Amino acid sequence: MPKLDLLRFVPFRLNRLAAEVSAALSVEYQERYGLDIPEWRVLATLGFRQDACSAQYIAHCTRTHKSTISRAVTALMQRQLVERVANADDRREFRLRMTRKGRALYEELIPRLLRREQQILSCLSAGERREFALLLGKIEQSLDLIQTSEAASAKEAY
Amino acid sequence: MPKLDLLRFVPFRLNRLAAEVSAALSVEYQERYGLDIPEWRVLATLGFRQDACSAQYIAHCTRTHKSTISRAVTALMQRQLVERVANADDRREFRLRMTRKGRALYEELIPRLLRREQQILSCLSAGERREFALLLGKIEQSLDLIQTSEAASAKEAY
C-alpha cells in the first residue's frame, strides 16, 4: 500500500517552514511598521535596486501578482513611503522610488530582518548555511525561479 | 547604508520556493482530483495515520486553522471520501477516517505526488537530498515545528 509521511514530504515541509519563517518575520514589518507582505516586498525591491523601477518589474521579481503590487503601491503612496514619477519614454508606466520617509523606515527595518534571519539560521554552522543556500539555489534553478527573475532583471536593467 | 538582497534573503526564497513547489504539485491533486490544499492535507494525514483521528489533530499536525480543516472535512464528506463517527469517550469530537472511495483516491494520488517530489529533487544528488532533508530538519527543530507536531502526535496517540 502506498503511503506518504507528511512530515518527511519535502513540499509539505517547505510550505510549513515558509509559513513559520514568514510569521517570525512579520512580527517586525507587520506589527512594528504596519506593512503587509506585498508592501514589504515593494520596499525591499525598491531598496535593493537604488534606481527607480516599475510596478511590473517588482511583480516579476517577487513573483507577486500585479494587482497585488498595484494595491501595495497605492497604500505605500498614501503613507508617503513611496512616490512615483511619470516615465517620459513610456507613458503607460510609472517609475517608483522610496521617499525620504520610506527610506528611513527601510533602513530601520532591514537590520531587524537580517537579525531575524540570522536567528532562524543560527542552528546551522557557517558551512551548513552555505550548503543550504547552495541547495536552495539548485532547486530554484531547476524550477526556473532564478532564470525568470534574471531574465526580468536583464530586461529592465537599463 | 543597510541593504537587503531579496534574492539572497532566505525567508523570501523559502516563500517563493514553497509557492512554486505547491503549484507544481497542485496539478496532481487539484486539476486531476479536484482537491484543494486543505482537503489534500486532511487526506494525507488520515492516510498516514491509519487509525481514525480528530479534526483538531489534523489542524495541529498540518498547522492549518481549525476552521479551514472543518470546511475541508465537510467538503470531503459530501464527496464521500471521508466519514466520521462519534467518539463515545468524548462527544465533542468526531473520529475521521477515509471511506473505501477516499482510500482508493489516496492510493492513486500518492505515487503521483511522490513522483513529482522526486522530479523536483532530481536536480540534487542522493547525498545532497539527504543533506537538504537534514538541514530542513535542523531549522524545523529550532523553530519548534518538530516538537509541536510530535507533542500533538504523542498526545493523540492512544
Add this chain to the structure above:
DNA sequence: CTAAGATAGTCTCATCTGCAACCATCTAAA
C-alpha cells in the same frame, strides 16, 4: 454537586488575493 474554565467543531464576518475585464499607451505590420 456545582460553577468556572478548557476544548472540539461550526459559522459569520472581514480581509486578502488572483482572475479577468478594462483603459491608456506603445509597437509592428499591412
Add this chain to the structure above:
DNA sequence: TTTAGATGGTTGCAGATGAGACTATCTTAG
C-alpha cells in the same frame, strides 16, 4: 497611416482563509 495586438496599471468580483464568537461537551476546583 491605420489597425491589431501587446503591455503597464487599475479595479470589480469571487473564492479562500483566519479571527473570533458561539454551542455543546468535558474537566477540575471548590
